[in-house]
Amino acid sequence: MPACVPTRNDRNHHDSPLPRTAGEKRPHSPPPRGGRRFRVTAGDLSASITVFLIAVPMSLGLAVAMDAPLEAGLISAALGGIVAGMIGGTPLQVSGPSAGLTVVTAELIQVYGWRTTCAITVGAGLLQILLGSLKAARGALAVSPAIVHGTLAGIGVAIALAQLHIVLGGSPQSSAMDNALALPEQLARISPAAPLIGGLTIALLVLWPRIPGAAGRALRRIPAALASVAAATAVAAVAAPHISRVDLPSWSSHALPEMPRGPVLALATAMFTVMLVGSLESLLAAVAVDKLASDRTAEHTQRQPDMPPPRVARSDLDRELRGQGITNLLAGVLGGLPISGGAVRSSANVRAGATGRAATVLHGVWVLLAAGCLVSVLEWIPLAALAALVMVVGIQMVNYAHIRNVHRHREFLVYGATITGVIVFGVLAGVAIGIAAAVGMALHRLARTRVSVTEGDGDGGRFLVTVRGQLTFLAVPRLSRVLNQLPQGIDAIVELDGFFMDHAAYEAIQDWRTTQVAHGGSIVFTGRSGGRIGEPASAAHSCCRPWTPWRNHHCHDRPHQPTTAAERPGARAGRSGGSPDPHSAGASGHDAAPGGTRGRGSAHTLLSGISSFQLNTAPLVREELARLAAEGQRPSQLFLTCADSRLVTSMITSSGPGDLFTVRNVGNLVPPSGADGDGGGDDSVAAAIEYAVDVLQVESITVCGHSGCGAMQALLNAEPGTPRTTPLWRWLRHGLPSLERMSSRDHSWARISGRMPADAVEQLCLTNVVQQLDHLRAHESVARRLADGTLQLHGMYFHVGEAQAYLLTEGVSSGSGPDEVFERVAPGIDIGPEKPDRVAALPEDGPAAALPEDGSGREEARHSLV
Secondary structure, eight states, X not given: OOTTXXXXXXXXXXXXXXOOOTTOOOTTSOOXXXXXXXXXXXXXXXXXXXXXXXXXXXXXXXXXXXXXXXHHHHHHHHHHHHHHHHHSSOTTOOEEEOSTTHHHHHHHHHHHOHHHHHHHHHHHHXXXXXXXXXXXXXXXXXXOHHHHHXXXXXXXXXXXXXXXXXXTTSOOOSSHHHHHHTHHHHHHTOOSHXXXXXXXXXXHHHHGGGOOHHHHHHHTTSOXXXXXXXXHXXXXXXXXXXXXXXXXXXXXXXXXXXXXOSOHHHHHHHHHHHHXXXXXXXXXXXXXXXXXXXXXXXXXHHHOTTSOOOOOOOOOHHHHHHHHHHHHHHHHHHTOOXXXXXXXXXXXXXXXXXXXXXXXXXXXXXXXXXXXXXXXXHTTSBHHHHHHHXXXXXXXXSOHHHHHHHHHTTOHHHHHHHHHHHHHHOHHHHHHHHHHHHHHHHHHHHHOOEEEEEEOSSGGGXXXXXXXXXXOGGGHHHXXXXXXXXXTTOEEEEEEEOSXXXXXXXXXXXXXXXXXXXXXXXXXXXXXXXOBTTSOHXXXXXXXXXXXXXXXXXXXXXXXXXXXXXXXXXXXHHHTTSOOOTTHHHHHSSSSOTTHHHHHHHHXXXXXXXXXXXXXXXXXXXXXXHXXXXXXXXXSEEXXXXXXXXXXXXXXXXXXXXXXXXXXXTTSOOXXXXXXXXTTOOHHHHXXXXXXXXXXXXXXXXXXXXXXXXXXXXXXXXXXXXXXXSHHHHHHXXXXXXXXXXXXXXSOOOEETTBOOSSHHHHHHHHHHHHHHHHHHTSHHHHHHHHHTOOEEEEEEEETTTTEEEEEOHHHHTTOOSSOEEEEOOTTOOOOXXXXXXXXXXXXXXXXXXXXXXXXXXXXXXXXXX
């Protein structure tokens, strides 16, 4: 059985099916009906309470910010949890009053009144249902992220400016600019009570997650929003009894929607604005929730690799958009605020351990109960505390990570234009300004074509004309000016580094080429990869790019096509009776010695790879290599591995120049220290170890074996009495201690990620890593550094067929552990020296499961595995 075949016990939890219990449906059977979709777990229950404690103060605060009836915020929070939670497309997303619509809704209430605003919310919900039914949700995400984040950041600035007036004891103005201009006047007539309560709320919001120690861990279980509002309420009750507080009117006086009154175009624009902002906020939050759920799954797999993580379905964005539309329709009918998915509530839901829709729905139920039973408690909350809470939410909408990403992609101009437009002119105008800026920047990039000319000294004095960027009619004047400045009748290579050429640019280049050829010149057009444009892909090797998926690099290995008999040198002469060309046999490839064609193909492959490196990769690494050439090498690790061509050390360790001091040999063997020449000693590996440890002062040494190792197979399959006098066998004698260790009863068998090895070859590959670590410890320089505590040894096993790495547990690699266990390295995990020892459990079945504790029967089991 080949060692590279994936084993049945080493599957990822995401890929392997769970064991089927009695009565459970088979995978292809219809899903069981009833109960499972809304199954409530302990995680869902605790998460619902956490989100409820965040949602109540935030809903009231957003209602205050919009100058809407306070009970409208509670209605929207309840509907967002119950309705959107049940029918939405993102199971873990929590919907509620929209922070992104705060400014828009406040303006609508001021212009049209509350009841017409509810009708506008109904219309926006109908538009969302229509777009979700037309499967347009993915199209909404096609808007430039710079515009989306700029819109939300502008709204956040407007929210913060408005709520700052309430924190200072005043009332907000109608627009962000008015709030900014009125701020000096507000500061001149500041009252002390409200700023103190608001400042206390902000301080607790910022400091609560940073409380250190065991007490901090216990206190952080309480959401920061609840803790800050509760503390501010308690302080206000004692220190400022006359401060403005929440006033929840009687539900009997609750206002419902009415037929909208106003210009039809203005009302339609308002509905479109509410729909656009609410949809973008919900869809972006849904994508963020998917990422948070994936990160949580990865963390669960790292902490508990033997337990399957909770399975959460990915978002159905069209269904989510329809669910948001239905929820907004009901919210408008019942007199609630516009609703969208919220990143703050949703992230709290995921981090609190929610596993499905039940957490979202239960949070809505708790809000509904609070709205009916805790009115007297809610009316103690100071308005300044709620305003401070919403102001912090607005400030957090200006996300520094978004600004950094936008700047890295050179779209900060679009981001800044969108923010400015939202603050100065409003949300819809700001979005339009952002789109205009994005289109203008795209046109600028399309027209920004750089043309350079280099006159080469070599290669016959050819000119090199390099064109960087897209070739459109906008670039024709610049291109024609540069080309017409060149002398007539030259030899030139034109390198086109772009992905698009329109008809105008094509005609300009062809006319110039025709003129040059007419005057005796020679023009060759190439792409960035160096291949001629118009040549077959096999000639240009256009599929090869640095650091692409590894399979793409096989384009260098296309077989050499032999020439036909008619094309062979001397073939025509041979048929006509003349004497054949003595070199014709080698020309065709049929009569040449074995390996002749392969030799030419290998040389071509090597030459093509070097040429690709010089063209693509060398410009990227030249600066770093120059630094290393000047400073000298300072690797921190010695990596000792097999010479097998399938083991690419830089790829599996994500290392670059100067990172690893690598020693490769057949079988990743370390000859025992002090072996003499008659015993097959070899000083090359010992010299490399001494140089790395004493001169380079590496901090760690890693011995890396791999699956399907030919050296280990040769050791296992060697017949007794086989002559071992060849250089290969003299070298493989250093692997005999590994073979003896595997057969010995004094050493436990190596295991890999909680299972026994698949066969004897894999067992020997694992045992060989452990044995070579013992050989390393016997070297004088290594033993000295180990005693000083300045050197670490690591064992590693790489399964080629699975592209999976395994690390030997720390106890074994340090020489102190009784077991030999190789643990699977999870994706994206940083494993440091502080990683705790973990011993994998033996499998419940398998050929070696029934071995006695004393190790008897190991030899028979080894033969049964072969």
